[in-house]
Amino acid sequence: MSRIRNKKQALILSAACEEFAKQGYAGTKIADIAAKIELPKANIYYYFKSKEILYRHVLESFIQPLLMATQPFDQYDHPAAALTDFIKLKIEISKNHPNASKVFANEILHGAPHLPPDIIEKLIQQTCLASAKLQQWIDKELMDDIDPLHLLFMLWASTQTYADFSWQIKLHLKSDEMQAQDFEVATDTLIKIVLKGCGISTQMAE
Template sequence: MAKVKASEGNIRQKNKAVIFDAAKKEFVTYGFKGASIKRIAERANIARANIHYYFEDKTDLYRQLLSNIIEVWNRDYDTLSVDKGPKQALSTYIRAKVMHSKDDPDSSRIFASELIHGAPVLNDYLYGDFKDWLQSQVSVIDTWIEQGLMDKVNSHHLLFLIWSSTQHYADFNVQVVAALNKQTMSDDDFEDVVTFLTQLILKGCGIQ
């Protein structure tokens, strides 16, 4: 029975992942109000009834998609550790954020759109789990400052700077490629972004 349940769980995860990928494209293209379950099903190449098997309605799908995005971010970006030191930890963090803008820009755009519209779905999260997580990251940076490993900077604004500068390449990619006179950004372009932002931020924090 345990093997059967595990198999069912894997199938469920795979099916929801397919739906989430299709929903990202739909929400980015049409926004929440304009998005359609019918088109999401067509994008995922599955029956509409299969979506309703996992999600009550469009709102439930949108809410679960946002939760999934945050879950992935919290897992992949929880890299700030006192033991690693500011140079290694911040460099790793910046690279991860830039590469996420390269590999999964739609997640960043959906999250940004939710916040721009007043965070109607994420409001409780922002004043609950997010504040706790953010405080843990701020505490790490403040410890490095107390240890003399970096200049005294405002830890909150440092994180805001990293978020905005890295996610810019996802949220405003159309503007970026136009400014660079390109159709798309190459892997080398994103490596240049990592190098530039890492040097700028570490130097600005007095990290050798």
């Protein structure tokens, strides 16, 4: 297991991620990936047995960041801190992993045909924990009586949209690339609406 092997695998994975994000699974050709990093097509098959396996690697590389994002729900005992950090983290992910996010979105959009069952299980668990925590806060009257799952759906959608539908975002912001400032405004706007909208006091001690 040479260092060259690891390096080339990483290179292929990175190119594959970009291509799968741009074209989708079916739309991506191994030749496209090979061309992008100036490698012979057959070389890809030398490092990854099949297109399917290469795709799975790309897909799974996004799971860790995704699961990490729910940490604030464990970490904090107040919805203000938890939701603020969760939104920040999720928009950071959209900013830093736009391609992996698109690959994942594409996967979900088509009914998750390539997503391994153990990952699905983990996602369900994380969601249960987060929604249970929200329900606790509702019971303690730290926030309004909002359906926790639908709140989560809203948060996922509004944060991921900055990666997944960036074409549309850029179109309306009239810029070729989203700037750091755009992400800041997105984050601040969302935090503001969500906290106030859920009746969450930003004073930690009441």
